[in-house]
Amino acid sequence: MEQDNNNEDNIIDEQYLMSIMAGNPKKEVPVQNADPQKEKAVTKNKLKIKKSSDISYMEQFLTHHTMTKRGDKSIYIRPEYHERLSRIIQIIADDQIPLYAYLDNILAYHFEMFEKEITDDFNKKYRPIF
DSSP: OHHHHHHHHOOHHHHHHHHHHHTTOOOOOOOOOOHHHHHHHHHHHHHHHHTTTTSOOOIIIIIIOSSOOOOSSOOOHHHHHHHHHHHHHHHHHHTTTTTTHHHHHHHHHHHHHHHHHHHHHHHHOOOOOO
């Protein structure tokens, strides 16, 4: 049940993302939060985003990668996500970066952005036996 609440809080505004990639970001509509703890988390995430906003999307995700080969692990993603990611790579990156490296860059950014939250949640659920 708690997982359902997290999914509602993490809704992605695809139109807004597309407008950013097109260079025409629309103005944000202020959202009123009744929960001050959530408001602090949102403010904290905005600060992290502002720090990385000096770097363009292409520079952050589509120009560099440290992986030299795909590896021997398989992952499964939704077909519509695969199509979107492939199109982003084809159009924005001119097919200069492989899909696995793009996903690696996205995951590295995700872990950097949410490291503290992930660690806190993990530590809350992990109880040592002794």
